[in-house]
Amino acid sequence: xxxxxxxxxxxxxxxxxxxxxxxxxxxxxxxxxxxxxxxxxxxxxxxxxxxxxxxxxxxxxxxxxxxxxxxxxxxxxxxxxxxxxxxxxxxxxxxxxxxxxxxxxxxxxxxxxx
Amino acid sequence: xxxxxxxxxxxxxxxxxxxxxxxxxxxxxxxxxxxxxxxxxxxxxxxxxxxxxxxxxxxxxxxxxxxxxxxxxxxxxxxxxxxxxxxxxxxxxxxxxxxxxxxxxxxxxxxxxxxx
Numbered sequence: 709x710x711x712x713x714x715x716x717x718x719x720x721x722x723x724x725x726x727x728x729x730x731x732x733x734x735x736x737x738x739x740x741x742x743x744x745x746x747x748x749x750x751x752x753x754x755x756x757x758x759x760x761x762x763x764x765x766x767x768x769x770x771x772x773x774x775x776x777x778x779x780x781x782x783x784x785x786x787x788x789x790x791x792x793x794x795x796x797x798x799x800x801x802x803x804x805x806x807x808x809x810x811x812x813x814x815x816x817x818x819x820x821x822x
Numbered sequence: 823x824x825x826x827x828x829x830x831x832x833x834x835x836x837x838x839x840x841x842x843x844x845x846x847x848x849x850x851x852x853x854x855x856x857x858x859x860x861x862x863x864x865x866x867x868x869x870x871x872x873x874x875x876x877x878x879x880x881x882x883x884x885x886x887x888x889x890x891x892x893x894x895x896x897x898x899x900x901x902x903x904x905x906x907x908x909x910x911x912x913x914x915x916x917x918x919x920x921x922x923x924x925x926x927x928x929x930x931x932x933x934x935x936x937x938x
Contacts, residue, residue: 741926741927743929748911748934749931749932750913750929750930750931750932751865751913751915751929752929753926753927753928753929756925756926796865798865809855809867809870809878809880810855810857810865810867810927811867812857812864812865812866813864814863814864815864
């Protein structure tokens with residue numbers, strides 16, 4: 709089965725710096741979504757990128773998708789202490805007639821120091 | 823902004839007991855899901871539900887699990903006879919998916935299930 713895998717597993721940066729997280733997956737996808745999870749809390753949806761899109765922006769977030777390399781990256785610009793969380797990519801196969809259930813990676817734990 | 827809600831936030835139960843986890847999906851959404859996350863591990867898909875029936879389920883979702891939409895707003899996950907390894911955070915999600923138009927899955931805050 710396909711599997712999203714993020715790297716790095718952990719990332720520690722200073723406030724104001726940019727944070728880049730990568731995700732790789734194994735099979736063809738319908739879309740890829742990024743989620744954030746604060747410690748012990750729920751999953752907050754950040755951004756969805758479709759398989760026919762290459763780049764998407766939302767505020768300080770920029771997501772790229774390279775289907776030939778089966779990889780995606782999430783860039784958070786001008787990071788803040790409040791961005792400290794775990795970030796997950798999730799892929800959906802989405803074959804005909806199905807929404808495509810999300811397959812999550814292990815996540816990148818981001819720590820932003822004030 | 824509409825959101826998925828889940829109750830209770832924390833459930834403690836004895837091994838072998840039945841538990842029901844409750845979710846209220848976003849009101850105009852058509853697809854509903856349960857996922858779980860064992861402490862320190864990945865979020866794992868359990869089951870998806872559409873048009874009052876299960877559309878897909880994972881190998882985790884065995885005969886001990888069942889889902890129901892008892893009315894127009896609630897979506898429940900029942901674990902018939904809990905095991906220690908069922909201890910996890912259980913997330914409900916919903917989406918307004920239309921075929922050919924992938925859509926975001928919105929997650930609830932989760933129910934932490936502890937089986938003693």
